Amino acid sequence: MATLGKDYADREVIVKQGEPGNCMYVVQDGQVEAIAETDGHEMRLRTLGAGDFFGEMCLFGTEKRSCTIRALGRARVLTVDKKNFLGGIQEDPSLAFRIVKVMSQRIRDLTERLAAIEAKQ
Amino acid sequence: MAADLGLPGLGRTGRSRGRGQVSTKPLQDGSRVAVIGAGPSGSMFSYFLLNMAESVGLDLEVDLYEPRQFCHGGPASCNHCGGVVSESLVQRLATEGISLPDGVVQRGLEAYTMHMDVGNADIATPLHESRIAGVYRGNGPRNSEPLDTDSFDGYLQRLANERGARSVRRLVTDVRADGDGMRVECADGGHGDYDLVALACGVNSHLMRSLHGLAEEHEPPGLKTTFICEFRLGRDVIRKTLGQSMHVFLLDIPNLKFAALVPKGDYATFVLLGHELNEDLLNRFFASDEFRNCFPGGVVPRHVCHCYPRINIRSTRPPYGDRLVMIGDSGSTRLYKDGIGAAYRTAKAAARTAVFHGVSAEDFRRHYAPLCRKIDRDNQVGRLVFWFGGLIQRATFARRGVMHMIEVEQAQTKAPRRMSGVLWDMFSGSAPYTDIFLRTLQPAFIGSLAWNLLAGNLPGARHATPRPQPESRHEH
Numbered sequence: 001m002a003t004l005g006k007d008y009a010d011r012e013v014i015v016k017q018g019e020p021g022n023c024m025y026v027v028q029d030g031q032v033e034a035i036a037e038t039d040g041h042e043m044r045l046r047t048l049g050a051g052d053f054f055g056e057m058c059l060f061g062t063e064k065r066s067c068t069i070r071a072l073g074r075a076r077v078l079t080v081d082k083k084n085f086l087g088g089i090q091e092d093p094s095l096a097f098r099i100v101k102v103m104s105q106r107i108r109d110l111t112e113r114l115a116a117i118e119a120k121q
Numbered sequence: 122m123a124a125d126l127g128l129p130g131l132g133r134t135g136r137s138r139g140r141g142q143v144s145t146k147p148l149q150d151g152s153r154v155a156v157i158g159a160g161p162s163g164s165m166f167s168y169f170l171l172n173m174a175e176s177v178g179l180d181l182e183v184d185l186y187e188p189r190q191f192c193h194g195g196p197a198s199c200n201h202c203g204g205v206v207s208e209s210l211v212q213r214l215a216t217e218g219i220s221l222p223d224g225v226v227q228r229g230l231e232a233y234t235m236h237m238d239v240g241n242a243d244i245a246t247p248l249h250e251s252r253i254a255g256v257y258r259g260n261g262p263r264n265s266e267p268l269d270t271d272s273f274d275g276y277l278q279r280l281a282n283e284r285g286a287r288s289v290r291r292l293v294t295d296v297r298a299d300g301d302g303m304r305v306e307c308a309d310g311g312h313g314d315y316d317l318v319a320l321a322c323g324v325n326s327h328l329m330r331s332l333h334g335l336a337e338e339h340e341p342p343g344l345k346t347t348f349i350c351e352f353r354l355g356r357d358v359i360r361k362t363l364g365q366s367m368h369v370f371l372l373d374i375p376n377l378k379f380a381a382l383v384p385k386g387d388y389a390t391f392v393l394l395g396h397e398l399n400e401d402l403l404n405r406f407f408a409s410d411e412f413r414n415c416f417p418g419g420v421v422p423r424h425v426c427h428c429y430p431r432i433n434i435r436s437t438r439p440p441y442g443d444r445l446v447m448i449g450d451s452g453s454t455r456l457y458k459d460g461i462g463a464a465y466r467t468a469k470a471a472a473r474t475a476v477f478h479g480v481s482a483e484d485f486r487r488h489y490a491p492l493c494r495k496i497d498r499d500n501q502v503g504r505l506v507f508w509f510g511g512l513i514q515r516a517t518f519a520r521r522g523v524m525h526m527i528e529v530e531q532a533q534t535k536a537p538r539r540m541s542g543v544l545w546d547m548f549s550g551s552a553p554y555t556d557i558f559l560r561t562l563q564p565a566f567i568g569s570l571a572w573n574l575l576a577g578n579l580p581g582a583r584h585a586t587p588r589p590q591p592e593s594r595h596e597h
Contacts, residue, residue, distance in 0.1 A: 026215040
């Protein structure tokens with residue numbers, strides 16, 4: 001009872017790649033995994049734990065989910081509305097700082113992984 | 122004589138001029154900041170100030186004055202508040218990386234239950250997700266067992282401490298300008314000198330009334346007295362009766378403005394706001410069927426503790442000065458709702474001003490005051506919104522129409538939730554009053570309300586059935 005957010009069972013899909021979205025999520029408890037689905041194949045992009053967020057790209061213009069997120073074990077996740085988030089940024093632009101910082105780190109990680117794959121080929 | 126307080130770093134920095142003679146220098150490495158009060162605004166100000174300072178390579182010393190510890194039950198550590206963290210603040214804190222732990226969240230709330238004489242209606246969040254937090258500002262009511270309980274204020278204070286703020290367990294008795302800096306005086310005779318003082322002592326502190334030399338420059342906030350008490354019901358009873366819903370009451374009782382019952386752990390916190398708070402209002406409310414029917418057997422149990430805290434209903438003017446800023450209730454807050462959200466907003470705006478712009482009165486006027494004015498303007502609209510709410514409270518036909526509109530909206534999953542959304546945001550404090558008011562002016566809202574006023578009052582219209590009346594009365 002003394003919790004915030006919504007509970008998801010093991011392997012339950014929280015967001016589905018390609019579906020429209022208008023919110024982001026913050027993991028409150030447990031773990032979730034980000035999965036890229038291509039031609040029926042799945043590739044795990046990363047796992048996320050308590051305090052991590054996902055789905056943020058839908059807040060900045062991209063309307064379709066870029067990957068699937070599902071629970072790894074039981075997980076609890078809080079939704080952050082697009083309206084609330086953008087309204088907050090209007091008043092306090094620094095609210096976006098942490099998001100930008102993490103997005104920047106994720107781009108860096110993906111760049112490094114892509115470079116490693118290119119080097120192997 | 123900071124040594125009296127055992128405080129290192131005696132000298133202040135950036136004080137190369139007399140007060141009011143030349144521009145006040147901004148904070149620099151080694152600058153000392155005093156924060157008076159470790160409630161939400163004080164702790165969040167300390168946290169964000171140190172975060173922002175670090176982001177620009179600024180090394181500050183922050184002393185967070187708070188004589189109390191938040192680990193005791195009852196008045197010793199209580200900050201006398203309904204203890205509801207709004208949906209919008211929960212989301213903003215999560216975005217900031219501050220996720221409230223389970224021990225702090227006494228109950229996650231996912232619905233509002235509105236009680237009127239014409240019936241009750243549940244207004245649920247469309248996502249069916251717990252997004253409002255019921256918390257204890259201290260460590261629970263008087264004589265409560267500290268089971269799975271953690272103070273909200275204590276949690277924020279620890280965040281500030283982890284960020285580098287140093288807690289000073291002393292009672293501040295005065296804050297005054299001293300040459301080109303600020304002096305903080307304590308009850309034990311000690312004092313400390315600072316480059317900036319953030320007043321976050323709330324409106325129930327003696328300090329706001331006794332600030333030496335500042336009273337002439339700052340019109341004190343307007344105050345209103347409220348009533349808060351705690352009922353011990355037990356988790357099982359709360360689950361069966363109140364559930365994960367905050368219960369609000371729109372009853373036609375003279376002088377009543379608003380009342381709410383917030384379930385938390387083993388207890389339920391009751392908050393009542395009246396145009397004029399008096400014994401007659403409390404007795405009539407406690408005797409009302411709508412309130413009694415919230416408890417098992419229709420019996421209102423004896424409350425375990427109560428208080429009559431004051432709330433800020435008009436901002437301090439101006440809420441800043443040279444090297445001085447007033448945040449949270451001490452400065453500007455939202456009318457009746459979401460005081461903790463306003464504490465977050467004012468604390469962060471004040472910290473941003475101090476780090477990125479400066480600490481002079483002019484800096485705060487240009488970069489901090491706009492937020493306070495925005496809150497004030499929204500509160501003016503809020504008064505209008507509550508005035509309309511009062512009209513509905515007093516008119517049976519209006520209550521029937523509103524109840525009919527809510528029932529229709531809640532029964533249809535895909536129907537626009539116009540009235541439900543307005544009431545949800547009004548009760549939860551999740552949206553500015555201006556947004557709420559503008560929504561009520563939309564033709565679709567007005568048309569729907571007009572139709573429901575008609576439909577809800579037609580002869581033979583189905584009215585929600587009030588719960589059966591209990592036989593027994595309040596135990597008091």
